[in-house]
Amino acid sequence: QVQLVESGGGLVQPGGSLRLTCSISGFILEDYEIGWFRQAPGKEREGVACIDRTDGDIYYLASLNDRFTISRDIGEKMVYLQMNNLKPEDTAVYYCAADSVFRCGVRGLPVGVLSFTSRGQGTQVTVSS
Numbered sequence: 001q002v003q004l005v006e007s008g009g010g011l012v013q014p015g016g017s018l019r020l021t022c023s024i025s026g027f028i029l030e031d032y033e034i035g036w037f038r039q040a041p042g043k044e045r046e047g048v049a050c051i052d053r054t055d056g057d058i059y060y061l062a063s064l065n066d067r068f069t070i071s072r073d074i075g076e077k078m079v080y081l082q083m084n085n086l087k088p089e090d091t092a093v094y095y096c097a098a099d100s101v102f103r104c105g106v107r108g109l110p111v112g113v114l115s116f117t118s119r120g121q122g123t124q125v126t127v128s129s
Contacts, residue, residue, distance in 0.1 A: 002026045002118040004096045009123030016086050020123060022079040022096030029074050033104040035059075035113035036070065036081045038092035038125075047113040048094070049081060050104030059110040086127045093122040 008020040020036070035050025049060045049070035058070060069082040079096060099116035106112050 002098065004098060004118060004120035006094065006096050006120045006123040009094060009125045011126045011128065012086055013129050014087060014127055016127070017082070017084045018086065018125060020081040020083065020094055020096075020125075022081075022120060024077045024079065024096075024098065027098065027100070029072060029077055029079070032098040032100050033102060033112065033116065034072060034079050034096070034098045035104050035110055035116070036079075036094055036096055037110075037113050038090075038094045039122075040089075040092040043092075045114055047104075047110035050110040050113045051079075052103065052105055053100075057105060059105040059108065061110060083125070086125075088127045091125060091127050093124050095122045096120045 003025045005023045033053050036048040037045050038048050039045045067085045072079045097113050097116035097119040102112050102115045104112040
């Protein structure tokens, strides 16, 4: 049974940092596309970052301007999202998601993560002074 459990969210001031963690079980991490998406109140979901399982390519939401970094530890079965220089517009529930079929990168963006069939329960990130 595929399971993903996020942690690491919280309240942070603008300019601060957070590291989200996704603990996975029930599947082999390197056999799955893995990524993060977020949803803010009243807004559509958007793919934030993802890792392609076949070539390890990484895709980011273009508007992040290199503030976020996705990584994975295959041995520890963990996926991370390091978020730096956080802005109020980053406030959202962040979800970890995985899929063995859909490709995460679409025209250079992590749009495919929105189609992934397995996801966690989400972790709230609030950026506010």
